[in-house]
Amino acid sequence: MQQHSENKTERFVFMVEKSTLEAIDDWGFSRRIRTRAEAIRQLVQIGIETTNSEMKKADARS
Template sequence: MNDDTVKGEGKSERLHMFISPAEIAAVEDWRFKNRVQSKSEAVRRLCQIGLSYERNGKVLLKRTERAVKATILVLEKIGKADFEKLPKGIRGGLAVAIEEQFAAHKAVLSTLIAAGIYADGSDHSSFEDLIERAQEYVETLANWEPKK
């Protein structure tokens, strides 16, 4: 097998394309960071990453949203009145877990929007409501001072 073929796919085709200097720089930066030998191989791998993300990105988005909802459900079952019964480390850990889940969800969403896979004008109001509810818990958990 020579460099022009991929196992099971036959002869590779040459692709001519125009991309901006900023895109070339981004490809070169990615190539350097990932120790890829050629610009062509870097573009090929980035295409594979993009195609994989397109297949899996919406699933990631749903899973991160479900993780946030599950955490809030647990917090609602505990109830704010019972937070003082939790050790301070657990309260802090729950606050960090919620914040990290939001960060993951926002990262997935922004990547999907940037890739054109998810429309920027889509209705995110239900998740925004969820964020507001969770933010109350984060503040309560992070700032909780037990009664003396």
């Protein structure tokens, strides 16, 4: 996963189901991630990278 040197200056609030929050916490704990916020940042980055990779593969097949 790519690490960004950009400062974390933007804040937002979102709501999720309790089960989703528990899954995020479990994912972060299993990877020894110290904060829920960092776990969410990493999951978002993984999602973006995965989606971009899938889009590139689909474009290459067309």
